[in-house]
Amino acid sequence: xxxxxxxxxxxELGEIVERLERGDVxxxxxxxxxxxxEALYRFCRERLDxxxxxxxxxxRQSQS
Amino acid sequence: MKVEALEYGDKRVxxxxxxxxxxxxxxxxxxxxxxxxxVTELRRQAAWQSVxxxxxxxxxxASVGVTMPRSKFDALRLELKDGERVHVFGRPELFExxxxxxxxxxxxxxxxxxxxxxxxxxLKQKLAAEGIFAAERKRPLPxxxxxxxxxxxxxxxxxxxxxxxxxxxxxxxxxxVAEVYVQGPRAPAAIIDALRRLCQQPELDVIVLAxxxxxxxxxxPFSDERLVRAVxxxxxxxxxxxxxxxxxxxxxxxxxxxxxxxxxxxxxxxxDLRDLVExxxxxxxxxxxxxxxxxxxxxxxxxxxxxxxxxxxALAVERKAARLERQAGxxxxxxPRATLDRGYAIVRKRxxxxxxxxxxxxxxxxxxxxxxxxxxxxxE
Numbered sequence: 001x002x003x004x005x006x007x008x009x010x011x012e013l014g015e016i017v018e019r020l021e022r023g024d025v026x027x028x029x030x031x032x033x034x035x036x037x038e039a040l041y042r043f044c045r046e047r048l049d050x051x052x053x054x055x056x057x058x059x060r061q062s063q064s
Numbered sequence: 065m066k067v068e069a070l071e072y073g074d075k076r077v078x079x080x081x082x083x084x085x086x087x088x089x090x091x092x093x094x095x096x097x098x099x100x101x102x103v104t105e106l107r108r109q110a111a112w113q114s115v116x117x118x119x120x121x122x123x124x125x126a127s128v129g130v131t132m133p134r135s136k137f138d139a140l141r142l143e144l145k146d147g148e149r150v151h152v153f154g155r156p157e158l159f160e161x162x163x164x165x166x167x168x169x170x171x172x173x174x175x176x177x178x179x180x181x182x183x184x185x186x187l188k189q190k191l192a193a194e195g196i197f198a199a200e201r202k203r204p205l206p207x208x209x210x211x212x213x214x215x216x217x218x219x220x221x222x223x224x225x226x227x228x229x230x231x232x233x234x235x236x237x238x239x240x241v242a243e244v245y246v247q248g249p250r251a252p253a254a255i256i257d258a259l260r261r262l263c264q265q266p267e268l269d270v271i272v273l274a275x276x277x278x279x280x281x282x283x284x285p286f287s288d289e290r291l292v293r294a295v296x297x298x299x300x301x302x303x304x305x306x307x308x309x310x311x312x313x314x315x316x317x318x319x320x321x322x323x324x325x326x327x328x329x330x331x332x333x334x335x336d337l338r339d340l341v342e343x344x345x346x347x348x349x350x351x352x353x354x355x356x357x358x359x360x361x362x363x364x365x366x367x368x369x370x371x372x373x374x375x376x377x378a379l380a381v382e383r384k385a386a387r388l389e390r391q392a393g394x395x396x397x398x399x400p401r402a403t404l405d406r407g408y409a410i411v412r413k414r415x416x417x418x419x420x421x422x423x424x425x426x427x428x429x430x431x432x433x434x435x436x437x438x439x440x441x442x443x444e
Binding site: 005006007010013014016017019020021023025027030031033034037038041044045047048051052053054055056057058 | 206207208210213227231234235236237238239240241242243258261262265337340341344347348350351352353354355357358359361362
């Protein structure tokens, strides 16, 4: 999951919600989807809650 | 041209006149060029053969003396005044008497705001024809960039405005600032270099190009053809926040999005944290609701199946009983009793049913069965 961007995670969460709401998903898959959805939610919240702002200067040295 | 030298043993020495003459000869071989600058110290007198002026870079840098034959100058009818921007066509020349180097003008063109605007308009048409400003080229901005590049001048205001607006909306923003010259002839190359270096940084998802308001000329670097092309081809989406609402430098048109204020730029590059958290929580509630609804539907289906399963044995017995009843009915319908009821009789001789007259002879004893009961009889 860590290789996901926030947008990808958020979009996937939305898709899972839509599928579950349609209600035509086999049970095993529905449970798996729900678990995935919760994990995506936690991932997104974590990205928002734990990130700290940082202002850096691009220095001449960072030129490779 | 031959320059005479004085010989003192092994030392060759020139007079000032021959030195100037030699340098002058070299200078005169240089090609004619156009030079842009501001007119200062314009000196023209009817008694003089030539007109003199000093051409200066507007940001207070270099200057060069310019001369032009008075008749030529007058024929141009430029009515030039100090401070005006001109393009001078000419070649370098040495005034040998004094060793003064200067630009000998063959022609002078005024290059004011009007000419500037016209040149910009031509550039704009050309770039538009190439599709540099086309809407299809615009890329969507990331909703939550991992890192934001900010190209800004070393005047603190533009940088501070963008950084404050960004962190107010999204405190966790990662901003990488590249301070560059945003004014003067060095600005375009410096900005292009900053864009390129920012794009080399990992996780950089969007770049804001910011500059506060300024005069028409202050903003000119942002219409520089090389810079406009660099913005259009930048590997990372670019938000242009240059000048004020009414200014439209060409880089605004080439950028993926345009913001008229630092606050507007912040709105484009980062989401509002509170909105984001709220929406995420709504999604989660919907997720739980959706999962619950799915489970309910599945367990409902299980209940229905169990009920059917439990009813199955009783149902099977019932079905068999019903079939038995149907068979019995059909059996009854085939029984001969119904025929006897209509007045027929069954005749048996020694338990065998008599079906033909020749099976009996006079004197035989037979049993006759009718609808109600039976009796014996003898054949005559």
